Amino acid sequence: MAAKIYRGPADLPETIPVFPLTGALLLPRGRLPLNIFEPRYLAMTDDAMSGARIVGMIQPEKPETSTPPPLFQVGCAGRIVAYEETGDGRILITLSGISRFRLRDELNVGTLYRQCRVDFTEFAGDFAADPTGAAVDREALLRTLKDYLEVNRIQADWSGIRDAPIEALVNGLSMMSPFGTREKQALLEAADLKSRAELLIAITEFSLAEPGEDGETSLQ
Numbered sequence: 001m002a003a004k005i006y007r008g009p010a011d012l013p014e015t016i017p018v019f020p021l022t023g024a025l026l027l028p029r030g031r032l033p034l035n036i037f038e039p040r041y042l043a044m045t046d047d048a049m050s051g052a053r054i055v056g057m058i059q060p061e062k063p064e065t066s067t068p069p070p071l072f073q074v075g076c077a078g079r080i081v082a083y084e085e086t087g088d089g090r091i092l093i094t095l096s097g098i099s100r101f102r103l104r105d106e107l108n109v110g111t112l113y114r115q116c117r118v119d120f121t122e123f124a125g126d127f128a129a130d131p132t133g134a135a136v137d138r139e140a141l142l143r144t145l146k147d148y149l150e151v152n153r154i155q156a157d158w159s160g161i162r163d164a165p166i167e168a169l170v171n172g173l174s175m176m177s178p179f180g181t182r183e184k185q186a187l188l189e190a191a192d193l194k195s196r197a198e199l200l201i202a203i204t205e206f207s208l209a210e211p212g213e214d215g216e217t218s219l220q
Helices: 039-049 121-127 131-135 138-151 158-163 166-176 181-189 193-209
Strands: 015-020 031-036 054-058 074-085 091-106 114-119
Touching: 015 039, 031 039, 031 074, 039 054, 039 074, 039 091, 054 091, 054 114, 074 181, 091 121, 131 166, 131 193, 138 158, 138 166, 138 193, 166 193, 181 193
Parallel strands: 015 054
Antiparallel strands: 015 114, 031 091, 054 074, 074 091, 091 114
């Protein structure tokens, strides 16, 4: 699969297929593995692979209210950079995040999957590494992560975490975080990397301070 460079909003299509998935967060330059098995998303993947290979990840705003559920107004587009057929009808793909987008309107289409007209202009800064990374309080972020790992008794490659580039660290932790829909959306919509790091620290510290069922603190 040939590599492709996206330099700005004009390099991306105005209409893209969208994959509404609660709790799924894709950020620029992040990698999101997906296990595709529903017929509508198998069709979406096949069509994307024969076209621009672009898929928009977006959360349903109120999944329980209607079918199809309304969507949040901001999502993130990614390019399919890995594709594997499993032999049992599933497809394993990996999306590489390119840029966030604002949803303009949903199209009335005959495809099984949803398609939307989107605008990347507001997030033109996503196409290059975030210059606010130098202002991120890395040590505060690592302290909060250490508390989370200890509370949840999770082992981690601490040396690898410490050596990770700051953008990969902040966005990776945001994508893997166990928080709810609203918190994930807030992390997605954060103005810049520094703001996202501060929000991630605040959400994690608040969650750690909440008592669990047995009186202990928990992130769950």
